[in-house]
Amino acid sequence: MSEKGTYTYSYWRPAVTVDNVVFSFDGTNLNVLLVRRGVEPYKDCWAFPGGFLEEHETLEEAARRELREETGLTPKHFIEIGTFSDLNRDPRGRTISVAFASVSRPNQISVVAGDDAGDARWFPSIQMPALAFDHEKIFRMAQWKLRIGFTSGPVAFLLLNDIFTLPEMQRLYTQVYGREFDRRNFQKKFLSSGILSAVAQDDMDTKNAHAPIRYRFNEAGYTQFKEKLLK
Amino acid sequence: MSEKGTYTYSYWRPAVTVDNVVFSFDGTNLNVLLVRRGVEPYKDCWAFPGGFLEEHETLEEAARRELREETGLTPKHFIEIGTFSDLNRDPRGRTISVAFASVSRPNQISVVAGDDAGDARWFPSIQMPALAFDHEKIFRMAQWKLRIGFTSGPVAFLLLNDIFTLPEMQRLYTQVYGREFDRRNFQKKFLSSGILSAVAQDDMDTKNAHAPIRYRFNEAGYTQFKEKLLK
DNA sequence: CCAAAAGTGTTGCGTATACACCCATGT
DNA sequence: ACATGGGTGTATACGCAACACTTTTGG
Numbered sequence: 001m002s003e004k005g006t007y008t009y010s011y012w013r014p015a016v017t018v019d020n021v022v023f024s025f026d027g028t029n030l031n032v033l034l035v036r037r038g039v040e041p042y043k044d045c046w047a048f049p050g051g052f053l054e055e056h057e058t059l060e061e062a063a064r065r066e067l068r069e070e071t072g073l074t075p076k077h078f079i080e081i082g083t084f085s086d087l088n089r090d091p092r093g094r095t096i097s098v099a100f101a102s103v104s105r106p107n108q109i110s111v112v113a114g115d116d117a118g119d120a121r122w123f124p125s126i127q128m129p130a131l132a133f134d135h136e137k138i139f140r141m142a143q144w145k146l147r148i149g150f151t152s153g154p155v156a157f158l159l160l161n162d163i164f165t166l167p168e169m170q171r172l173y174t175q176v177y178g179r180e181f182d183r184r185n186f187q188k189k190f191l192s193s194g195i196l197s198a199v200a201q202d203d204m205d206t207k208n209a210h211a212p213i214r215y216r217f218n219e220a221g222y223t224q225f226k227e228k229l230l231k
Numbered sequence: 232m233s234e235k236g237t238y239t240y241s242y243w244r245p246a247v248t249v250d251n252v253v254f255s256f257d258g259t260n261l262n263v264l265l266v267r268r269g270v271e272p273y274k275d276c277w278a279f280p281g282g283f284l285e286e287h288e289t290l291e292e293a294a295r296r297e298l299r300e301e302t303g304l305t306p307k308h309f310i311e312i313g314t315f316s317d318l319n320r321d322p323r324g325r326t327i328s329v330a331f332a333s334v335s336r337p338n339q340i341s342v343v344a345g346d347d348a349g350d351a352r353w354f355p356s357i358q359m360p361a362l363a364f365d366h367e368k369i370f371r372m373a374q375w376k377l378r379i380g381f382t383s384g385p386v387a388f389l390l391l392n393d394i395f396t397l398p399e400m401q402r403l404y405t406q407v408y409g410r411e412f413d414r415r416n417f418q419k420k421f422l423s424s425g426i427l428s429a430v431a432q433d434d435m436d437t438k439n440a441h442a443p444i445r446y447r448f449n450e451a452g453y454t455q456f457k458e459k460l461l462k
Numbered sequence: 463c464c465a466a467a468a469g470t471g472t473t474g475c476g477t478a479t480a481c482a483c484c485c486a487t488g489t
Numbered sequence: 490a491c492a493t494g495g496g497t498g499t500a501t502a503c504g505c506a507a508c509a510c511t512t513t514t515g516g
Contacts, residue, residue, distance in 0.1 A: 004241055005241070005242075006239060006240075006241070007239065007240045007241075007242065007243050007244065008237060008238065008239045009238045009240075009246075010235055010236070010237070010238070010242075010285060011235065011236075011238065011242040011246075012236075012238050012285065012286045013238065013240070013245065013246055013247065014244065014247055014284060014286075015240075015244055016244065016245055016247065016327065052242060053245060053316075053327075054243065055243045055245075055325060056316075058316045058317060058318065059316040059327065060316075061313055072335075080313055080314060082311055083290055083311060083314060085284075085289045085290040086289060087287070087288075087289065094286060096247065096284075096290065098314050103479080116493095132361065144460050152362075153286070165494090165495095165496085166496090167494080167495070180415070181480095182479075182480075182481090183494095183495080183496090184480095184481085184482095184496085184497075184498085185478070185479065185480080187497085188478095188495075188498090189477090192477095194374075198338075212494085212495065213494095213495090213496080214497090258502080276499095371500085377472090395468090396468090397468085398467080398468070413506070413507075413508090414467095414468080414469090414506095415469085415470075415471085415509095416506065416507085417468085417504070418468090418469075419470090419505095420504085423504095442468095443467085443468065443469090444468085444469080
């Protein structure tokens with residue numbers, strides 16, 4: 001927690017904040033975490049969880065701390081989205097913000113409203129409410145970076161459960177890229193890449209014999225896949 | 232110029248700086264602009280041109296201003312590389328830096344040493360001296376982003392002269408990606424893509440008839456190329 | 463006369479696209 | 490029985506990698 005006091009400097013300094021864009025996937029929708037602001041400015045507006053940088057922490061550490069304080073979430077991977085420094089972006093005065101994206105597994109969806117934020121909930125990324133400050137700009141940048149992450153790394157598997165089905169995975173890709181994929185080509189592509197391992201069906205499920213095949217992410221297969229690309 | 236005075240805040244604030252990684256290409260080498268620091272800390276060390284964010288400007292504007300003040304360069308396109316906020320990155324105290332990359336045409340290589348910086352010059356990107364602060368970390372990130380830019384956009388043509396030859400262009404790609412390209416495949420790839428237009432040889436050059444063919448960037452051809460990728 | 467630089471063409475392989483069929487479940 | 494959702498296979502096209510030859514200039 002920041003301590004109120006008096007800080008004097010020889011030169012002007014901006015206030016520095018961090019903001020968190022947290023994505024999750026529930027098997028159908030790509031969701032984004034928002035908190036309802038409890039104080040002015042933009043009181044009662046939805047915004048990304050965030051707050052002010054403190055003296056003893058890096059920007060990423062600040063992002064992790066604010067997210068934990070406001071929502072209880074502690075994702076592993078944070079990616080810097082960019083800085084936002086428009087002169088009038090914060091009515092309280094000159095503030096620059098550094099935004100981070102992270103992903104939360106669907107089974108971690110248990111948002112705890114903290115002190116600062118009155119309320120917190122997931123919104124489908126295609127049905128976002130109006131946002132405070134310049135957070136819509138931040139969100140567009142975050143979506144862009146998420147696509148980049150999907151293209152260049154195994155980010156998709158951070159959003160999926162440990163065990164997932166190909167139709168689930170395809171729904172995720174459809175939402176992230178905003179377009180349809182051919183089901184057969186999609187499956188062929190990932191099955192032949194070796195980055196998926198099939199999971200044995202439970203014997204319990206004999207009654208449900210024709211349920212979708214379940215897979216898990218294959219770390220070793222992914223490593224080979226990457227090395228092949230780099231050669 | 233920043234004015235010295237007294238600034239008092241209720242909460243702690245970090246100092247915020249910007250740093251510029253400027254690339255240029257002289258037909259043979261990919262070069263990076265460095266200034267020799269005239270003051271402590273790291274006096275006489277080489278560093279990227281940069282300085283403190285001021286009240287009336289965005290981060291990108293600050294980067295443009297500092298670059299102009301220290302070197303006289305005014306590139307068109309700036310791309311944010313990332314933020315650097317390690318606790319001990321600046322011995323003067325807690326400072327966070329936002330780094331930008333830009334490109335300068337070879338014919339603009341005319342560095343004017345300004346007030347703050349004692350000296351400024353281009354270094355081949357493969358023969359960089361030791362750098363001040365955490366600028367080596369910044370440089371690695373800039374190289375990475377430059378590669379991304381080459382892959383996903385027409386950044387290469389910002390580094391080349393208006394009129395260039397394919398061997399020049401290939402040398403540039405070789406340095407940016409750090410690997411060799413097959414000359415024939417390289418040429419075929421770009422000639423068939425439609426993003427290059429041949430430039431008529433000067434009649435003056437009849438004596439030099441077998442000089443490399445000169446090309447220019449074809450904006451319209453690039454647009455078509457992009458649309459084709461997105462479909 | 464030989465070496466170095468620059469232009470051009472062919473082939474094969476791999477990946478992505480387009481497209482059709484079968485099976486099981488639930489109504 | 491029909492609609493829905495899910496698994497599998499095949500043909501084609503395009504891009505990329507591998508590779509050889511010719512010409513000109515300069516030493």
